[in-house]
Amino acid sequence: MINKKNIWARYQWLVWAVVIIAIYLWAFLGLDFAGIQESARKVTSSIFYGLFHPDLAYVYNGSGEDLLSLIVQTLAIAFLGTFVSAILSVPFAFWAARTESNKHFHPRSTSGKFVLVFIRTFPEIVLAIMFIKAVGPGSFAGVLAVSIHSIGMLGKLFSEAIENMDRGADEALKAAGGRKADVWLLATFPTILPEFINYTLYRFEIAVRSASILGMVGAGGIGTPLLFAIQTRSWSRVGIILLGIIIMVTLIDWLSGSLRKRLV
Amino acid sequence: MNEIPKRTFAQKYHLKTIFWTLLFLLLLAGSSVMTGVNWGEFFTNLNQFFVLLEQMSHPAWDYFDIIWQPLLETIQMALIGTTLGTLFAIPFAIVAARNIVKNPFVRGIIRFILNLVRTLPDLLLAALFVAIVGIGPTAGVWTLAVFSFGMVSKLFYEAIETIDEGPLEALRATGANQVQIIIFAVIPQVLNHFISYFLYTFEINVRASTILGYLGAGGIGVYLQRSLSAFKYEQTGVIVIVIFAAVIIIDAFSNYLREKLV
Numbered sequence: 159m160i161n162k163k164n165i166w167a168r169y170q171w172l173v174w175a176v177v178i179i180a181i182y183l184w185a186f187l188g189l190d191f192a193g194i195q196e197s198a199r200k201v202t203s204s205i206f207y208g209l210f211h212p213d214l215a216y217v218y219n220g221s222g223e224d225l226l227s228l229i230v231q232t233l234a235i236a237f238l239g240t241f242v243s244a245i246l247s248v249p250f251a252f253w254a255a256r257t258e259s260n261k262h263f264h265p266r267s268t269s270g271k272f273v274l275v276f277i278r279t280f281p282e283i284v285l286a287i288m289f290i291k292a293v294g295p296g297s298f299a300g301v302l303a304v305s306i307h308s309i310g311m312l313g314k315l316f317s318e319a320i321e322n323m324d325r326g327a328d329e330a331l332k333a334a335g336g337r338k339a340d341v342w343l344l345a346t347f348p349t350i351l352p353e354f355i356n357y358t359l360y361r362f363e364i365a366v367r368s369a370s371i372l373g374m375v376g377a378g379g380i381g382t383p384l385l386f387a388i389q390t391r392s393w394s395r396v397g398i399i400l401l402g403i404i405i406m407v408t409l410i411d412w413l414s415g416s417l418r419k420r421l422v
Numbered sequence: 423m424n425e426i427p428k429r430t431f432a433q434k435y436h437l438k439t440i441f442w443t444l445l446f447l448l449l450l451a452g453s454s455v456m457t458g459v460n461w462g463e464f465f466t467n468l469n470q471f472f473v474l475l476e477q478m479s480h481p482a483w484d485y486f487d488i489i490w491q492p493l494l495e496t497i498q499m500a501l502i503g504t505t506l507g508t509l510f511a512i513p514f515a516i517v518a519a520r521n522i523v524k525n526p527f528v529r530g531i532i533r534f535i536l537n538l539v540r541t542l543p544d545l546l547l548a549a550l551f552v553a554i555v556g557i558g559p560t561a562g563v564w565t566l567a568v569f570s571f572g573m574v575s576k577l578f579y580e581a582i583e584t585i586d587e588g589p590l591e592a593l594r595a596t597g598a599n600q601v602q603i604i605i606f607a608v609i610p611q612v613l614n615h616f617i618s619y620f621l622y623t624f625e626i627n628v629r630a631s632t633i634l635g636y637l638g639a640g641g642i643g644v645y646l647q648r649s650l651s652a653f654k655y656e657q658t659g660v661i662v663i664v665i666f667a668a669v670i671i672i673d674a675f676s677n678y679l680r681e682k683l684v
Contacts, residue, residue: 182505188498189499189502191559205553205554234456276666279669284662289471293464297456298457298459384546388553391553403543404542407541408538
């Protein structure tokens with residue numbers, strides 16, 4: 159008996175190694191790596207050329223189709239989408255939060271968590287396309303896609319915040335004879351609000367990134383001209399848009415990061 | 423007697439709160455104008471959205487025979503992409519860690535590059551790599567490699583910065599050089615974290631890889647795009663459900679491994 163255990167302990171690594179090698183072999187043999195374009199090197203150098211020789215005339219030309227207005231539009235999509243999503247996420251969060259017992263299966267909480275996972279996995283661009291069918295192409299569809307898709311993650315983060323919150327204030331109000339509404343409004347809500355804002359800002363950073371690619375399916379923002387510039391191989395245009403996105407995301411990350419630091 | 427503390431003018435009239443609220447409302451209004459929000463149109467056309475959702479909820483299950491192969495391709499792409507990204511990330515993470523490289527200038531430059539890489543969204547990278555290497559899973563692998571490189575390198579250097587300094591000092595005292603310190607004192611301490619973060623990134627990449635094909639970067643996204651542009655939403659429904667199942671299985675598997683590690 160002891161001997162058997164020793165053999166397993168001794169050769170365990172070998173089993174793992176064989177499994178891992180098998181998985182990688184499967185992955186490498188399964189993928190078709192052939193067919194890299196001959197122009198790959200040329201295109202790469204063109205992209206870098208574009209990055210260092212950006213099309214500065216595109217930054218602002220007053221037409222409303224220039225880089226600055228589209229970046230502002232991208233930020234507007236992310237901002238509005240995250241705001242709507244934060245409001246919509248609150249009921250989902252209370253649905254999914256497990257509060258009292260530590261049971262493994264809790265019908266309300268488990269079903270809520272399942273719904274949130276489903277929303278999270280539903281591809282954002284598919285949502286965008288569905289909303290484009292409803293309200294037409296443009297940034298409004300992007301706002302709707304961001305608002306619905308973000309519920310998946312915000313709802314999860316919010317519900318975890320509710321699960322981990324300090325219930326002292328709740329109990330104090332209950333003990334003092336507060337009604338359910340009083341408890342919620344005067345104790346629960348103020349206790350979790352900073353954390354909710356913190357997560358919303360964090361999600362806003364992510365939404366800025368996704369808003370900048372939603373345009374690739376026609377849902378507004380900077381993604382549309384970027385995809386167009388790549389397809390027409392106008393590399394200096396690609397360069398300036400890439401620079402714009404990099405600067406925008408960096409600034410937003412920094413801004414949101416410093417706001418969140420002040421909050422906590 | 424105690425005096426009531428004096429409030430400044432700004433405090434008395436809640437100027438700060440009013441300022442932030444106004445700014446927020448202004449931003450909301452500005453965003454609504456910028457994005458052409460039209461709730462009336464939204465609610466009148468909402469049934470369109472539910473019509474699509476309804477079509478998706480009647481999945482054409484026989485389509486599964488066609489998409490299981492690209493689904494596997496997606497997972498293969500995610501695996502190889504994550505691995506490549508992680509391998510490239512390790513040296514960068516070591517150079518970016520505060521307790522390994524004392525020179526703030528070198529660290530600053532490396533971190534700056536890593537921050538730049540992290541700003542680029544996945545689909546944007548996919549569009550670039552499709553232009554560079556052409557349509558197919560190779561573009562997806564490169565996209566995921568760069569995407570996970572940015573994410574993993576940050577997680578890794580933060581893990582390295584939290585290690586116990588003792589073994590490093592002990593090795594230094596016995597005259598080990600920098601490479602020996604990294605191999606014998608740093609790597610053994612962070613290996614479990616590295617594997618855990620690798621699995622975490624793999625989970626994220628599986629999710630990301632399912633849509634890369636939308637721009638031609640291989641995997642199941644190609645079929646997603648095909649079904650959507652052919653208005654065959656019952657096929658889209660199958661794809662969404664299959665992606666959902668695959669993501670849940672892989673997440674559960676990876677969570678199990680990560681819990682065993684830590």
